[in-house]
Amino acid sequence: DGGITQSPKYLFRKEGQNVTLSCEQNLNHDAMYWYRQDPGQGLRLIYYSQIVNDFQKGDIAEGYSVSREKKESFPLTVTSAQKNPTAFYLCASSIDPGQKFSSYNEQFFGPGTRLTVL
Amino acid sequence: DAKTTQPPSMDCAEGRAANLPCNHSTISGNEYVYWYRQIHSQGPQYIIHGLKNNETNEMASLIITEDRKSSTLILPHATLRDTAVYYCIVRANTGTASKLTFGTGTRLQVTL
Numbered sequence: 001d002g003g004i005t006q007s008p009k010y011l012f013r014k015e016g017q018n019v020t021l022s023c024e025q026n027l028n029h030d031a032m033y034w035y036r037q038d039p040g041q042g043l044r045l046i047y048y049s050q051i052v053n054d055f056q057k058g059d060i061a062e063g064y065s066v067s068r069e070k071k072e073s074f075p076l077t078v079t080s081a082q083k084n085p086t087a088f089y090l091c092a093s094s095i096d097p098g099q100k101f102s103s104y105n106e107q108f109f110g111p112g113t114r115l116t117v118l
Numbered sequence: 119d120a121k122t123t124q125p126p127s128m129d130c131a132e133g134r135a136a137n138l139p140c141n142h143s144t145i146s147g148n149e150y151v152y153w154y155r156q157i158h159s160q161g162p163q164y165i166i167h168g169l170k171n172n173e174t175n176e177m178a179s180l181i182i183t184e185d186r187k188s189s190t191l192i193l194p195h196a197t198l199r200d201t202a203v204y205y206c207i208v209r210a211n212t213g214t215a216s217k218l219t220f221g222t223g224t225r226l227q228v229t230l
Binding site: 035040042045058107110 | 159160161162163164167205217218219220221222223
């Protein structure tokens with residue numbers, strides 16, 4: 001089955017430790033995204049990548065880093081510089097974002113990883 | 119991307135139609151209206167989108183006013199499994215990555 005996987009579903013870390021969240025997709029999508037969601041809030045964009053070896057900062061990139069070495073994978077590292085890392089992290093992907101005036105640009109979301117920093 | 123305004127919560131009886139409104143008075147001519155929903159502790163799920171014509175799919179219908187300043191998502195026969203937060207998003211499908219700006223959405227509670 002095609003889709004997006006994120007692991008683990010729940011993750012606990014001690015304060016001051018870096019932690020990497022995985023995101024894999026087998027949909028052959030070019031673009032991938034990382035969002036953060038806090039309780040009762042909407043999603044906020046952390047980073048996105050339109051193509052392999054390229055990525056752009058979103059609205060709240062400080063304290064996070066990403067890599068895009070393979071089309072299928074877009075791992076997110078939450079560094080110790082992130083002041084409030086405890087949150088629900090969601091990864092998404094979409095078809096070629098470069099199609100101008102495309103009427104269809106659905107994003108497919110993974111199940112999310114709930115990170116708790118103790 | 120234009121901002122949207124949605125009521126924070128709504129209730130609907132199971133089997134009845136759920137009509138979820140969204141205001142987007144500053145929408146531009148090339149911006150589409152998208153609807154996603156998020157069931158508790160899961161990733162958001164795409165529902166439907168449209169530009170200016172009404173749209174229908176197996177999940178819902180989308181009614182966009184003629185001036186495009188507001189829209190309504192209709193779930194024709196709501197079930198308990200439709201209980202979720204529904205997000206209305208407007209964005210242009212042009213060029214760079216399709217970033218979505220999520221507000222706080224409408225929390226729909228479907229009851230027996």
